[in-house]
Amino acid sequence: MNQPIEGAPTPPQEAGTGSSRWRFVLPLGLFAALLIVLFVGLVHSPEKNIIPSPLVGKAAPQFSIPNLVSGGEPVSNAALRGHWSLVNVWGSWCATCRDEHQTLLMIKQQGAVPIIGIDWNDTPANASNWLQQLGNPYQQVGEDPNGRVAIDWGVYAAPESFLINPQGVIVYKEVGEITPEIWREQFLSRIDAAGGASPPPATGG
Amino acid sequence: MHSPRPSQLRALASAALLIGLLWVGRALAVDATPPLPTAQLQQRYLALTHELRCMQCQDESLADSEVDLAGQMRGEVHDLLLRGMTDQQVKDYLVSRYGEFILFKPPMNWRNAWLWGAPVLLMLIGLLVGWRIVVGRRRLVDEDPDEPLDDTVDEHWQS
Numbered sequence: 001m002n003q004p005i006e007g008a009p010t011p012p013q014e015a016g017t018g019s020s021r022w023r024f025v026l027p028l029g030l031f032a033a034l035l036i037v038l039f040v041g042l043v044h045s046p047e048k049n050i051i052p053s054p055l056v057g058k059a060a061p062q063f064s065i066p067n068l069v070s071g072g073e074p075v076s077n078a079a080l081r082g083h084w085s086l087v088n089v090w091g092s093w094c095a096t097c098r099d100e101h102q103t104l105l106m107i108k109q110q111g112a113v114p115i116i117g118i119d120w121n122d123t124p125a126n127a128s129n130w131l132q133q134l135g136n137p138y139q140q141v142g143e144d145p146n147g148r149v150a151i152d153w154g155v156y157a158a159p160e161s162f163l164i165n166p167q168g169v170i171v172y173k174e175v176g177e178i179t180p181e182i183w184r185e186q187f188l189s190r191i192d193a194a195g196g197a198s199p200p201p202a203t204g205g
Numbered sequence: 206m207h208s209p210r211p212s213q214l215r216a217l218a219s220a221a222l223l224i225g226l227l228w229v230g231r232a233l234a235v236d237a238t239p240p241l242p243t244a245q246l247q248q249r250y251l252a253l254t255h256e257l258r259c260m261q262c263q264d265e266s267l268a269d270s271e272v273d274l275a276g277q278m279r280g281e282v283h284d285l286l287l288r289g290m291t292d293q294q295v296k297d298y299l300v301s302r303y304g305e306f307i308l309f310k311p312p313m314n315w316r317n318a319w320l321w322g323a324p325v326l327l328m329l330i331g332l333l334v335g336w337r338i339v340v341g342r343r344r345l346v347d348e349d350p351d352e353p354l355d356d357t358v359d360e361h362w363q364s
Contacts, residue, residue: 030330051260054304061302121273147277154302156260156274 065142075142092126104137117141
């Protein structure tokens with residue numbers, strides 16, 4: 001009954017010869033490799049909406065925009081030179097920015113870095129109103145009513161925040177709300193790792 | 206129930222056409238950027254805005270998206286072309302700001318080799334596996350046609 005047929009697929013009883021073991025192991029190996037790839041993808045992109053910025057590690061883009069305070073100096077890269085700073089892109093239309101505002105006020109109180117605001121797709125009236133109602137964590141706020149500076153900074157959703165070192169290089173970018181935990185773990189840790197936020201930021205603006 | 210008369214069919218077709226045209230008008234109306242001065246520039250503008258992704262909606266092109274950011278980025282593409290940038294320079298600029306994700310068609314380079322190569326590789330593996338199965342079955346049928354092991358096996362392979 002069980003005479004082996006020449007040329008037929010190897011029956012399971014003969015498993016153990018080199019060729020049949022290979023045929024068994026290869027699909028299993030491929031499947032395992034696929035599992036590893038999928039698992040790595042799962043772990044490394046917890047949120048598909050967050051796109052890594054190519055600007056991290058590069059000099060902050062040049063900008064010079066009108067100050068929210070009428071008659072104030074234009075807000076530009078000069079505000080970022082010689083000390084750590086946080087550039088925060090926000091708008092009075094942005095609900096998450098309202099949640100983030102408390103953290104920004106806390107950061108201002110800590111005094112580690114000055115916060116430079118870029119008021120994105122907004123009107124000066126609405127922005128001033130917002131700051132009067134909720135408190136003003138910003139050292140300076142620049143107006144970007146048509147979004148051109150935001151595009152140059154690779155911004156696609158407010159709030160977005162950039163940590164900039166004393167040399168004017170973007171060290172980190174956070175898309176979405178900065179919570180106190182994110183501030184400690186992603187921002188302060190980087191400042192500390194680079195030797196701390198000294199000299200203390202100049203006041204002004 | 207009576208079958209529709211030709212005039213009714215014609216009315217139906219006209220209505221469908223009208224609705225279709227209304228939809229086309231709406232699609233065109235998304236882009237409020239003023240046209241570029243020459244037809245050639247405008248052509249390049251249209252091609253570029255279809256190749257670039259809206260970063261907010263992510264599955265729509267700049268040309269198709271209604272969100273503010275897409276409108277502003279169309280304005281940026283418009284201005285960069287007016288300033289005399291080549292298509293490649295416009296793309297390079299936006300990639301330097303938003304990353305390669307902004308291109309619907311990822312560039313062919315070594316970093317993306319797996320992305321472009323994987324489908325070809327998988328297809329080759331599939332063909333190889335399929336070929337082996339077919340050859341295996343054909344041998345079974347061809348080489349022992351007179352003496353089947355038992356009827357069920359025979360029917361199975363020959364069906």
